[in-house]
Structure formats: structure tokens, C-alpha cells
Amino acid sequence: MRAHHARAAKALDVRVEPGGEFWGWAGRTLGAPARTADGQPAWLRLVSAPEDKASGKLWDGALDAQHAFGDLDGHRPVLLAVHDAVNDGTAYRAELSVRVDQPVLSDDPILQDDLPLPNPWWHELAGRLEKVAAVDTDRVAVRQQYMDRVIPQFVGIPAPAVTCWTTAHSDVHWATLIASPLRLLDWEGWGRAPGGFDAATLYAYTLLQPNVAARVRDAFPILGSHAGLAAEATVCAELLQTVSRGDNLVLEDRLRDWSEDLCRLQP
Structure with missing residues (x-):
């Protein structure tokens, strides 16, 4: 991965900065800070997959998100360039993005400590997710067949009827959010989902902090409703x-x- 990361940096004409190497789940991704040829800060992320699986929703998520959302009014890091390579049956995709130097709100997706955030931040987050929800796409984040199977098994009720399918980021938690200015990272899995899916996801990862969990429900009144x-x-x-x-x-x-x-x- 390091060797292919270095080759991608050369192909995209960027210089990787020492330190700050970040590995994703099971070594599938490798990211590092970089500088473009004109000195602009960037982030170079390399993702790998078997060549026959290098396609589909997760593989194309960042590129599709760039086409669909752009910078989301300044709330999403712009994807600058993509470079693809294949070696010995493994595909590698390098994604060069604008670098965000502010830290995420939590190193863990699950919020471990109380986190007082001002009302304007919550309003801004709700507004950005509302804008995401309005985007038309044929990408799918949640399938009805999956709901029909897992909800009875793990929640113990029939899968509720979906009153509205909307577009969701689908991975909104405390390790993909930056506070100031608000940024939303990691767009691999976005697509159609039941209305309120992003709000429900954020709420789930906030369950250990009742005060913040209550604030999530206040900010997203769809939670607790039939819809x-x-x-x-x-x-x-x-x-x-x-x-x-x-x-x-x-x-x-x-x-x-x-x-x-x-x-x-349930009704």
C-alpha cells in the first residue's frame, strides 16, 4: 500500500508530507497529508480492492459525491483528482482531496464524552443534510430487502413502511464530523435510504451521552415520528x-x- 501510495503521489504530481499516515479498516485504505505542485495542502487517500470487485457504490462513492454535491456550500472537501492503477490482480484508486486540517469531533464514531455544541451548528448540520436529502440519485445506501430481513430479526417488529425515500450520506457519526467550520467527511456509501436515516445514525452513535442524544432528537424532529x-x-x-x-x-x-x-x- 505504501509503495502504491507513493506511485500515486508521483502520478498526481503531489508531495506526501512525513507523519500523519492514517490507515483505514483492515488496511484497505491509506491516507496521508500532501502538497500539490503549487503548494496547496491536500489529502491523498489510496483504496485497494481485488480487481474484480473494484466497482460499484463504495468504490465510486467519492467521485460520485463530487459530481452530485461539489463542495456542498463549503461543507464537503472537494475531490481534486483520481488516479487508478492495477497490479497483480489488485486495483488501487488514489483520491486527491482538499485537506481539512481541523480535527473531527471524536476519534471514535461513538461519542464518549458530553459535547456542547451551539444551536447554530445544529441548525447548519440539519440544513446541510436536508440539502443532501434533496439530491436525486440512483445510488442505494439501504435496500428494502435488507430492512425486511434485519428489522424483524434484531428489533422484533415487521419492517415499517417507508413513507419517503431520500438521499443520505449514510455514515454520519462523530468521527466524520468537524465542528468549525462544519465539514462532513467520508462519502463512500451515500445513496437512497429511508427518510431520517442520517439523523437516526447520528443518534445511534450518541446513545452513551443522553444530553447530546436529546439534542440530536431536537434538531431532527423526524426522529420519534411515524415518518x-x-x-x-x-x-x-x-x-x-x-x-x-x-x-x-x-x-x-x-x-x-x-x-x-x-x-x-409501531402502529
Whole structure:
């Protein structure tokens, strides 16, 4: 990965800066700070996959997001260039983006500490996600077949009817958000989902902090409504499924409480 990262940097005419190397899940991605030929700060991210799997939603997510959203009124890092290569049956895609130097709100997707954020920040986040929701796309983040299978299994209710499908970032949590100015990172998996899906996802990752979780629900009134029930049940089931595989165990009790609340909300 380091060798291909260096080759991509040469192909894109950028200089990788020492330190700051960041590895993604299971070594699938490698990112590092860089400088363009004219000295502008950038971020060079390399993703790898078997050549026969180097396509589809996750592979093209950042590029598709650039075409669909641009910089999202300054709230999304611009993708500057892409470079593809294949070697010994493995495909590599290098994505060069504008660098964001401000830290994310949490190193962990799950919020571990209370986080007082001002009202304007919440209003701005809600406004940006509303703009994302209005974008038309044929990309799919959540499939009905998945909902029909996991919601009964993990939440214990039939999959609620989706009253409105909208476009979602689909990975809104505390490790993809920057506070000031507001930025939303990691656009690999965006696509169509039940209305309120991003709000429900953020709420799920906030369950350990009741004060902030209540603020999420205040900022996104679709949560707790009939229109948001499908999104809440889907996210709750998704995370309970990860718990069954040994992940996100710290959320288990709160997720089970949430699932009981959802059972009481169903018509």
C-alpha cells in the first residue's frame, strides 16, 4: 500500500508530507497529508480492492459525491483528482482531496464524552443534510430487502413502511464530523435510504451521552415520528447486527432500550 501510495503521489504530481499516515479498516485504505505542485495542502487517500470487485457504490462513492454535491456550500472537501492503477490482480484508486486540517469531533464514531455544541451548528448540520436529502440519485445506501430481513430479526417488529425515500450520506457519526467550520467527511456509501436515516445514525452513535442524544432528537424532529420509524428501526437493527458479531458492544444495552421504544411506536 505504501509503495502504491507513493506511485500515486508521483502520478498526481503531489508531495506526501512525513507523519500523519492514517490507515483505514483492515488496511484497505491509506491516507496521508500532501502538497500539490503549487503548494496547496491536500489529502491523498489510496483504496485497494481485488480487481474484480473494484466497482460499484463504495468504490465510486467519492467521485460520485463530487459530481452530485461539489463542495456542498463549503461543507464537503472537494475531490481534486483520481488516479487508478492495477497490479497483480489488485486495483488501487488514489483520491486527491482538499485537506481539512481541523480535527473531527471524536476519534471514535461513538461519542464518549458530553459535547456542547451551539444551536447554530445544529441548525447548519440539519440544513446541510436536508440539502443532501434533496439530491436525486440512483445510488442505494439501504435496500428494502435488507430492512425486511434485519428489522424483524434484531428489533422484533415487521419492517415499517417507508413513507419517503431520500438521499443520505449514510455514515454520519462523530468521527466524520468537524465542528468549525462544519465539514462532513467520508462519502463512500451515500445513496437512497429511508427518510431520517442520517439523523437516526447520528443518534445511534450518541446513545452513551443522553444530553447530546436529546439534542440530536431536537434538531431532527423526524426522529420519534411515524415518518422516521423505518429509518430508526433500520439503524437500530444494523447496529444490533454488529453487536451480534462482537462489535459496538458498549452500545448493546442502549440499543436494546431503543429497540423496545421502537416496538411501542409501531402502529
